[in-house]
Amino acid sequence: MSAPRALARLQFHAGFTLDDAVDVVGYYARLGVSHLYASPILRARAGSTHGYDIVDCHEVNPEIGGEDALRRLVASLRSRGMGLVVDIVPNHMGVGVENAWWMDVLRHGRESRYAGYFDIEWQAPDPLLKGRLLLPILGAGYEQTLRDGHVCLARRRDEWMLRVYDDHLPLSPASSAALGGEAQAMHDPGTGEGRAALHALIERQHYRLAFWKLASDMVNYRRFFDINELAGLRIERTAVFEDTHKTIFRLYAEGLIDGVRCDHVDGLADPRRYCRQLRHRLETLRIRRPPEAPRGAAYLVVEKILAPDETLRLDWRTDGTTGYEFMDQVSAVLHDENGEAPLTGLWRKLTGESADFGTQAVRARRQILVDSFEAELDRTARALFTAARADIVTRDVSLAAIRRVLVELLVHFPVYRTYAGGAGRDAYDEAVFARAVEGALRTIRLEDSDLLHLVARWLGGEAPRSLPPGPVRRARERALAMFQQSTSPVAAKAVEDTAGYRYGRLLSRNEVGVDAASLAIAPEHFHRHCAERAATLPHNLLATATHDHKRGEDFRARLAVLSEVPQRWIVTVDRWRSRHAGFRQRAEGRMAPSAADELILYQMLVGAWPHGLSPDDVDSVERFATRIAAWQRKALREAKRWTRWTSPNEPYEDACEDFLRSVLSSESAAEVAAFASYIAVPGAANGLAQAVLRLTTPGVPDLYQGTDYWDFSLVDPDNRRPVDFLARAVSLERDAAPPDLLPVWRDGSIKQAVIARLLRLRQAHPDLFARGSYRPLAAEGPAAGHIVAFVREWRGQRLAVAVARHTAGWLAGAETPAIPDERWEGTTLHLPEGQWTGVLTEGRLETVATGRGAPASAAAVFGGLPVAAWISLRAS
Structure with missing residues (x-):
């Protein structure tokens, strides 16, 4: 066993311990998962629900059971041929009296x-x-x-x-x-x-x-x-690296863990050096692992958010990222680009805001620098000032001018960070800086433009190692490291936690690692990304839900339907705004909620409305309202328009919550439920398509806890609620075929059945998924644009996969996500020639080559489902 076949992520805390995980190992084994994927297991602050605030790197957290419980969990995993990957936190520690x-x-x-x-x-x-x-x-x-x-x-x-x-x-x-x-x-x-x-x-x-x-x-x-409460570590120092990783290395050498996920790698002074050092240490420890432990190389992925045109550096020697870029790509291919103009128009009309997401992000960066990062900004500016003073040529440059230039560079920086070292910037980072400088030149004082170019040169444009040893070189190296460590937190707070809560065109595209400026991509672009991943990082993690997501994977899949029915949504929003005008209140001199906050709220209500929730069920609606209210207060503060964490505007927040509860306690609740029901079925089809693509495209699928059923969770802590494993075990035991579960699709068992069948297929044919080629399949006919299809192939083993997209015209308001055969009339898929056995259905297909390939009717391929997978183990 080398790279995992599939991971199942579990969040550990006092309420769900390592011993609790022992009880679910059997379930995940039957599901077909190869590795559990644990949140940080080292000792965290007392009561931590996430584990990223580690206070002792030398001890497995006693709140989750300690090392004895870890050994019990690993013994259970090994007895079923499974492994364990753990989250590690090299960037920072929790600080306080416990540390x-x-x-x-x-x-x-x-x-x-x-x-x-x-x-x-x-x-x-x-x-x-x-x-x-x-x-x-x-x-x-x-x-x-x-x-x-x-x-x-x-x-x-x-x-x-x-x-x-x-x-x-x-x-x-x-x-x-x-x-x-x-x-x-x-x-x-x-x-x-x-x-x-x-x-x-x-x-x-x-x-x-x-x-x-x-x-x-x-x-x-x-x-x-x-x-x-979280202080950065100097992990670039070998003594710190060794001491903080001491227990992780011991656990790996003893065969208790099989790989690591490195949190926030962009916070490190030199991510490339760190990843290579980590890989080297794990490789040297591999020979000490016991015979019962897997002998392959440790699995190593890094949490890294990539820009749309950015790729992970291959010389870091990692297996890839944690999969945010896949979350973006699979979401975008399920959205309809035809909805972009009307949805943008609705947003602008209601809010009076003409700025696009990029402009919102720039504004948020400028605000974040003032609100949250003045100290970091000053420290970086002083480092650059020291570099200037150390050189007689630039000794007359002022600290104030450097600070002004630095602000504009940070505001216009287009990616999370660059990775220049002693050799300076590579070609990609050079292009990044060119874009940052271009943006800064539009807003900077004219007299600072020469200094802008000079600072850009200091920040890796000129290789520090080209300078003679001495104070100038040391100062440049320190300034470069500090700048590169400062860009990613500014980007994260501005893009994910500010602009993402302000810009409400369509919330399904406001997600961690997602390019919210882009609503949709074409299938050919999705295929290109998959082929590139197969060629470069075939073991990259593929995620559609994480402990950090803003909205659950099926929540986003349902909201994507709004891009297909924008006019109906526009009419509905206009009607609701008129009907609910009396619910708005004046708070602190403004109406609450604002138009932007109201439109965002409506999306949250229809996106998160639980399957089967009756608007007449007062108690259940109240529980739903309480969840939404908790999200709303957090969202308003993250947006930092009328309230914020550092200075809460409680009158505005309270008025917004009153508005929410008024909507859900009136006849409007029935309308919300009706609209949610209208988009629920095509949303479920999207959810199944998303799951199938995650489980079959090149990479290692990550199954976040609980998402084997429908996932309509909200931002943390809502997405860390307890999981009903008993219900999941019972439905898995029935082992029903997905078509048989269409009548009861709302309970989530159909999603579980699809996941289980594909995970077991990965288990039966690991090389097909780990090493198989990837090739798009062509579709022809009137419904060809509704299909994303491809084939994986390895030494005679072939898997053909097809998913339906943009199905609102067929399924909106329907009873089940079954696609009638007549919708595929005249549409064919060109499969390779051969004999095919259904993975999700019980049928068989035989395709025979013609002059134009081996066509099969789309109706036969899908068999009534919105997703399809067919396996052929030998060529005809």
């Missing part, structure tokens, strides 16, 4: 053995921060916090510590040694003298306490995005 390394830095400052583990700027320009670490953990201003007694001296475990709220922070050894038995009374924050003494003691520490809102302006450690 012993962080506490040691607070105690000893720059003298701590772990001071070099974290990406801390010890020489900050603020004199109060020189040699000190900013701790933005106070809930109010510093003086007020002292006066309220939330900071005081306390005795704990036979040592003096600083108690801040309910946590205890260490004191430096020197200041602690100077405290006597009366220290607590002398530092009593309840008296003026005590507060003065307490303040003086705090000022002697290696950290500075501050109001949490100061973080974005002043923080002097690299964060994960703008999250104060």
